Amino acid sequence: MARQPRLTAPGYPHHVIQRGNNRQPIFLDDTDRRQFLDTLRTQARECGVAVHAYVLMDNHVHLLLTPDTADGLPKMMQALGRSYVRYFNARHGRTGTLWEGRYRSTVIEAERYLLACMAYIELNPVRAGVVAAPADFAWSSHAHHVGQRSDPLVAPHALYWAMGDTPFARERAYGELVSARQQAGAHADLARAAHTGWSLGGEAFLDALATQTGRRVAKAKAGRPGKVAAAD
Numbered sequence: 001m002a003r004q005p006r007l008t009a010p011g012y013p014h015h016v017i018q019r020g021n022n023r024q025p026i027f028l029d030d031t032d033r034r035q036f037l038d039t040l041r042t043q044a045r046e047c048g049v050a051v052h053a054y055v056l057m058d059n060h061v062h063l064l065l066t067p068d069t070a071d072g073l074p075k076m077m078q079a080l081g082r083s084y085v086r087y088f089n090a091r092h093g094r095t096g097t098l099w100e101g102r103y104r105s106t107v108i109e110a111e112r113y114l115l116a117c118m119a120y121i122e123l124n125p126v127r128a129g130v131v132a133a134p135a136d137f138a139w140s141s142h143a144h145h146v147g148q149r150s151d152p153l154v155a156p157h158a159l160y161w162a163m164g165d166t167p168f169a170r171e172r173a174y175g176e177l178v179s180a181r182q183q184a185g186a187h188a189d190l191a192r193a194a195h196t197g198w199s200l201g202g203e204a205f206l207d208a209l210a211t212q213t214g215r216r217v218a219k220a221k222a223g224r225p226g227k228v229a230a231a232d
Helices: 030-047 072-092 110-122 167-180 184-196 203-213
Strands: 014-019 049-056 060-067 104-107
Touching (some): 014 072, 014 184, 030 060, 030 072, 049 072, 104 184
Antiparallel strands (some): 014 060, 049 060
16 A cells, blocks of 8 residues: 655644664664664754654654644654764664665644554553563653653653643553553554554544645545435
C-alpha cells in the first residue's frame, strides 16, 4: 500500500517514526543515544517543535511532536537526520545512508489519542520484549512522565497537565494509565495509522483538518453509498 504524502499541521500532535535502513541498528551504544537526544533537543528548540514523548529502540525511534509552523517538523527532522548521520558515520567509520528513507508521520486528534499515543510509544520496549515494564527502559520519556527524573527534552502537553493538580497527581495518574493497558483499541488504531500515513481521529476532527489543509486526510470508505430504503 502506497503511503500518502506527509501532512504537517501546525498546532496538532504528530506521531513520527524513523527507522534504520534495512532495519539495521541506528544506535550502537549509549553514547550514540545521548548524541541523538542532544541533537533532537537542539533542533526541536530551533525549529519550534515540542517533544511530548519519545523512545529510542535499537533500529528505530518513535516521537510525539507538535510543531508551531507548517515547516517546523520537516525542517527539524531533516536537520536531525543529517547531523546524526554525519556523527554516526564519523564515529563508527562507515559511509552511506543510515535511514530507511523518509520518516513516517501521522497527525492525531489530541483529545482522543494523545495520551494513548504517549503510552503506545513508551510501551514499545515492553512489546518488543526488551524490558518487563516501561520504567525499566532508560531511553524513553516514561521516567519523566512518572516523576523518576526530569528530562529537559520533554514538553508536556496540556492534556498531560490536566491529569492532576500537582506533579505527583499527574505522575501517578499517568503511571496508572500506562499500567492499566486498557488502550488496546487505540493502540491498534495508532499502529495502523503509522503504517498508512492517514490522519487519526473522529469524523469531525478529520473533516476540520481536511478543510484547514485543503487535502484528503483519511482513506475513503470502501463501497458505494447504499440505497435509501422506502418508508413502510
